[in-house]
Amino acid sequence: MKKFILSLMMATALTACGDENKAEAPKKEEKPVITIGATLPLTGNLAVYGKALQKSLDLALQDAHPEKLKYTYKIVVEDDQYDLKKALINVNRFKSVDNINAVMSFWGNIGTLVSDWAEKNKIVHMGCAASDKVGAGYYNFNHATQPQSLLNRILKYYKDNNFKKIGIAYLQALEIQEFIDHFVPILKENGFEVVFVTSFNPDEKDLKMEILKMKEKQPDVVEVLLNSPIINIFGKTSKELGFDVPMSSINNMTDALEEYEGQTFVTEDSGKASFTEHFETATGTPQTACVVNFYDGLNMLINAYEKTPLKEGKQIPDNEDVVKMLLDINNNGFVSVINQINMDKEGNIDSPAVLKRIINGKPTTVEK
Amino acid sequence: MLLHLLLNTLIVGAGYGLMAMAFRLMYSVSPFFNMTLGAVAALGAYASYGLISLCGLPMWFGVIGAIAICALFSYFLEAGIYTPMRNHGASSMVLMVASLGVYTIFESVILLVFGPQYQNLGSIHSAVTVHLGFASIPLVQALTIVAFFVCFGFLNYLLHHTFIGLKIRAVNDSASLANTIGMKNNQIILLVSVLTGIVLGVDGVLIGYDTGMTPTMGFNLLFKGMIGAIIGGLANLRGAFFGALFLALAENIGVLIFASEWRDLIAFVIFITFLSLRPQGIFQKKGN
Amino acid sequence: MEYLINLAILFGIYSMLALSLNMLIGMGGLVSLAQAAFYGIGAYATAIGMTSLGFGFFTTIILGIIINAVIAFVVGKILARFQGDYYAIVSAGLSIIVFSILQNWKSVTHGPLGIFGIGKPEIGSYAFYSNTAFLGLVAVFTVALYVLYQWINKSSFGRVLKALREDEKLTQSMGYKTKHYKSVIFVLSAALSGIAGAFFASYIAFIDPSSFQLKEGIFLFTIIIVGGLSSALGSIVGALILISLPEVLRFIGLPYETAAQLQQMIYGAMLLLMMIFKPQGLFGKYRM
Numbered sequence: 001m002k003k004f005i006l007s008l009m010m011a012t013a014l015t016a017c018g019d020e021n022k023a024e025a026p027k028k029e030e031k032p033v034i035t036i037g038a039t040l041p042l043t044g045n046l047a048v049y050g051k052a053l054q055k056s057l058d059l060a061l062q063d064a065h066p067e068k069l070k071y072t073y074k075i076v077v078e079d080d081q082y083d084l085k086k087a088l089i090n091v092n093r094f095k096s097v098d099n100i101n102a103v104m105s106f107w108g109n110i111g112t113l114v115s116d117w118a119e120k121n122k123i124v125h126m127g128c129a130a131s132d133k134v135g136a137g138y139y140n141f142n143h144a145t146q147p148q149s150l151l152n153r154i155l156k157y158y159k160d161n162n163f164k165k166i167g168i169a170y171l172q173a174l175e176i177q178e179f180i181d182h183f184v185p186i187l188k189e190n191g192f193e194v195v196f197v198t199s200f201n202p203d204e205k206d207l208k209m210e211i212l213k214m215k216e217k218q219p220d221v222v223e224v225l226l227n228s229p230i231i232n233i234f235g236k237t238s239k240e241l242g243f244d245v246p247m248s249s250i251n252n253m254t255d256a257l258e259e260y261e262g263q264t265f266v267t268e269d270s271g272k273a274s275f276t277e278h279f280e281t282a283t284g285t286p287q288t289a290c291v292v293n294f295y296d297g298l299n300m301l302i303n304a305y306e307k308t309p310l311k312e313g314k315q316i317p318d319n320e321d322v323v324k325m326l327l328d329i330n331n332n333g334f335v336s337v338i339n340q341i342n343m344d345k346e347g348n349i350d351s352p353a354v355l356k357r358i359i360n361g362k363p364t365t366v367e368k
Numbered sequence: 369m370l371l372h373l374l375l376n377t378l379i380v381g382a383g384y385g386l387m388a389m390a391f392r393l394m395y396s397v398s399p400f401f402n403m404t405l406g407a408v409a410a411l412g413a414y415a416s417y418g419l420i421s422l423c424g425l426p427m428w429f430g431v432i433g434a435i436a437i438c439a440l441f442s443y444f445l446e447a448g449i450y451t452p453m454r455n456h457g458a459s460s461m462v463l464m465v466a467s468l469g470v471y472t473i474f475e476s477v478i479l480l481v482f483g484p485q486y487q488n489l490g491s492i493h494s495a496v497t498v499h500l501g502f503a504s505i506p507l508v509q510a511l512t513i514v515a516f517f518v519c520f521g522f523l524n525y526l527l528h529h530t531f532i533g534l535k536i537r538a539v540n541d542s543a544s545l546a547n548t549i550g551m552k553n554n555q556i557i558l559l560v561s562v563l564t565g566i567v568l569g570v571d572g573v574l575i576g577y578d579t580g581m582t583p584t585m586g587f588n589l590l591f592k593g594m595i596g597a598i599i600g601g602l603a604n605l606r607g608a609f610f611g612a613l614f615l616a617l618a619e620n621i622g623v624l625i626f627a628s629e630w631r632d633l634i635a636f637v638i639f640i641t642f643l644s645l646r647p648q649g650i651f652q653k654k655g656n
Numbered sequence: 657m658e659y660l661i662n663l664a665i666l667f668g669i670y671s672m673l674a675l676s677l678n679m680l681i682g683m684g685g686l687v688s689l690a691q692a693a694f695y696g697i698g699a700y701a702t703a704i705g706m707t708s709l710g711f712g713f714f715t716t717i718i719l720g721i722i723i724n725a726v727i728a729f730v731v732g733k734i735l736a737r738f739q740g741d742y743y744a745i746v747s748a749g750l751s752i753i754v755f756s757i758l759q760n761w762k763s764v765t766h767g768p769l770g771i772f773g774i775g776k777p778e779i780g781s782y783a784f785y786s787n788t789a790f791l792g793l794v795a796v797f798t799v800a801l802y803v804l805y806q807w808i809n810k811s812s813f814g815r816v817l818k819a820l821r822e823d824e825k826l827t828q829s830m831g832y833k834t835k836h837y838k839s840v841i842f843v844l845s846a847a848l849s850g851i852a853g854a855f856f857a858s859y860i861a862f863i864d865p866s867s868f869q870l871k872e873g874i875f876l877f878t879i880i881i882v883g884g885l886s887s888a889l890g891s892i893v894g895a896l897i898l899i900s901l902p903e904v905l906r907f908i909g910l911p912y913e914t915a916a917q918l919q920q921m922i923y924g925a926m927l928l929l930m931m932i933f934k935p936q937g938l939f940g941k942y943r944m
Contacts, residue, residue: 043916047484079916084860084867089662093903096659112772113862133772172629172759172768199629201759203588205579208376209623212369229486229582236488236580240497240506258491401741453932460741461687461944462931465881468874469927476920594745633756636749643746644737
């Protein structure tokens with residue numbers, strides 16, 4: 001008990017002193033430090049994604065050749081278990097204790113929370129979410145293939161293959177629900193017949209009855225908007241029940257390569273061919289959602305901080321100026337690992353969607 | 369569709385039923401809601417994974433090894449934690465909370481050691497199927513049904529036709545009386561914990577090959593099994609057997625008529641309704 | 657300083673939750689794991705009230721109290737049929753049911769989309785925008801709840817409650833309608849948790865069902881187990897320990913991946929060790 005109180009006092013003291021320490025002028029040989037915080041789900045349901053993202057950030061920093069940069073970039077990653085209050089504690093700690101200059105977040109729930117906070121605190125925020133709330137505001141940026149691009153590619157895929165009857169299996173989660181609300185009306189407008197829209201809870205294990213019901217509807221293609229582990233179980237159970245229709249997804253089939261061999265999915269363009277290979281070889285982890293966006297996003301931030309001119313008497317650039325530099329994407333010399341990116345005035349960075357098919361356990365870019 | 373419904377009820381019910389029977393068995397001699405039963409089952413899946421995929425042992429070796437590990441784990445939990453606590457006068461509520469603590473620790477250890485990702489022991493390509501005319505199911509699902517019946521038969525025989533079974537039932541009927549007569553209660557409880565561990569190990573391994581495993585798999589499985597056992601009256605093994613099947617049937621009908629996202633709600637509403645209306649569950653008879 | 661203020665606000669909210677739960681479990685002896693449900697309902701009342709209905713914060717608190725009171729009245733009656741650990745298990749089931757409704761009743765709660773843009777409290781023309789001001793408001797309510805707790809504790813109502821906690825039959829035989837007392841404390845506890853929920857919703861400005869699952873109820877339970885059952889001080893101390901634990905762990909300097917699992921292990925260990933060595937909690941006066 002005493003030890004605990006002692007630690008608590010220590011923690012409080014560190015916080016109180018934190019600001020003073022950082023205010024000391026750095027020694028002449030030391031580069032000024034720019035700290036970037038990332039609140040990620042390192043444990044909990046989405047831990048697979050969070051851990052891959054953490055590795056993506058480490059790799060991005062490594063690849064940016066820190067020794068050649070003007071500043072020292074420090075990355076602080078904290079676990080939020082994809083829980084709102086934990087993420088809020090993290091970002092507040094990032095500001096008070098770690099003195100971050102920029103913050104990164106993953107997906108819409110946390111992303112929206114962080115974006116509100118970042119705007120209030122004038123901290124540059126780079127999120128990755130299929131929700132336009134994340135990029136809203138001056139200091140906020142959202143680096144993700146936006147729903148519209150994904151949608152367009154999916155529609156093209158359906159048309160190229162003469163699919164008429166579409167079935168949708170989706171997960172009860174923020175982004176996906178938003179996407180569905182958008183997707184279903186557009187499908188109908190474009191003359192497709194939506195034969196079922198079935199939602200699932202993340203911890204369901206027995207999907208047989210639902211899949212049998214889906215089988216009866218005889219769709220031409222099923223859009224499987226699920227995450228791991230349920231996406232794995234869905235694929236496996238479908239095979240077992242002889243539900244042999246083409247299945248498509250957005251991004252997440254990379255979690256279930258074995259179960260979806262031969263199937264086609266839409267994903268963000270992961271860049272000049274070799275990014276995936278580079279990532280997987282360097283980290284030993286499969287590339288999952290937002291990995292390339294985080295890699296690119298961090299590089300974008302580093303590039304902006306490096307290029308932004310300093311205000312009189314300051315050691316590191318002002319965030320207000322950094323944002324201007326980020327927005328000036330055509331002139332700031334940034335080179336993306338993604339083939340083509342576009343940034344709008346709001347800071348939403350869109351990258352094209354590509355079609356990939358799982359061939360021999362590897363996602364391979366295809367045209368149809 | 370009806371045939372599929374019944375078949376699926378059998379498969380899912382079997383999975384719940386192994387847990388339900390294990391729960392009932394353990395509860396009969398150590399009456400508290402033991403959260404670590406879910407951990408033991410999860411260990412079955414993960415131990416198999418560890419032995420077969422990571423250590424490269426041949427399948428049967430790994431499976432039997434995993435079940436043995438589960439039995440040991442169950443034993444040590446009982447011997448090291450619950451029995452001493454019980455002997456010091458801990459109430460069933462205290463034991464339940466303690467088991468919740470142990471389960472939490474277990475889950476985080478699994479997370480630390482194996483990581484959060486989904487694993488499946490089986491491979492999607494080499495799945496052997498059993499053909500039943502109107503449907504074909506993967507071998508593991510057929511085995512689950514078989515295991516369910518075999519476990520029931522075995523435990524039933526054990527409890528009603530052997531001396532050990534008599535002792536177990538005696539402890540269940542009246543722990544204090546059994547103590548007076550001189551039967552060593554603690555030994556019986558430990559024996560039961562080993563048996564329970566075996567049944568749960570089997571359940572875990574089968575699930576590991578069927579719907580796969582994640583570190584959090586134990587909690588949900590425990591709840592389903594517990595609900596099944598309680599629906600069946602929590603008074604005898606037969607109750608657990610049929611209660612689990614009933615739960616699976618209700619869930620499947622619910623999914624068929626409504627939508628799958630209401631599945632958990634249906635399970636718990638049934639559970640609470642049963643408890644409210646018939647506290648004894650379906651099978652009122654005491655004994656065994 | 658933002659960091660400490662942020663932690664302090666959460667500490668205040670969780671203190672309120674702990675105090676309200678301790679009234680139920682500590683004073684009343686009713687071990688409920690369903691507190692997260694009422695916490696959530698209160699939060700949603702504020703969220704929907706402020707965003708869709710245009711109410712002010714304090715109005716939504718009253719709205720939340722009314723809704724919680726009605727639901728708690730019904731739920732309390734259902735739970736009252738059960739004793740001891742059954743009560744706990746059924747309450748867990750009810751928590752899952754409420755979560756399922758929050759998640760799936762999309763027309764009202766927006767399901768997993770959650771509700772955004774929840775405003776801050778306003779009194780007249782003053783709005784509690786700054787975190788410091790908000791903290792002040794939370795502190796006022798927390799102190800009020802603390803005082804309320806002590807008042808109930810010392811009142812005759814409280815004495816009867818504690819008597820029925822120890823021996824319900826005896827208390828009944830003395831002429832007290834124990835069902836009535838249990839119902840009142842359940843409803844009161846739920847309503848107060850709803851107030852904490854209102855503050856949570858306004859503070860974070862965005863809520864979704866994931867904050868109100870069974871594991872939150874278990875977390876709240878852990879707080880009072882550690883801090884002490886039937887103790888106002890224990891409720892506060894428990895909240896302090898469990899809210900600041902992750903931060904303290906962080907300062908010790910563990911690598912961030914293992915920190916989270918370690919945190920979970922420590923929660924589990926706390927439950928276990930408390931049950932073994934001090935089942936009434938650090939400052940508690942009631943042993944389950």
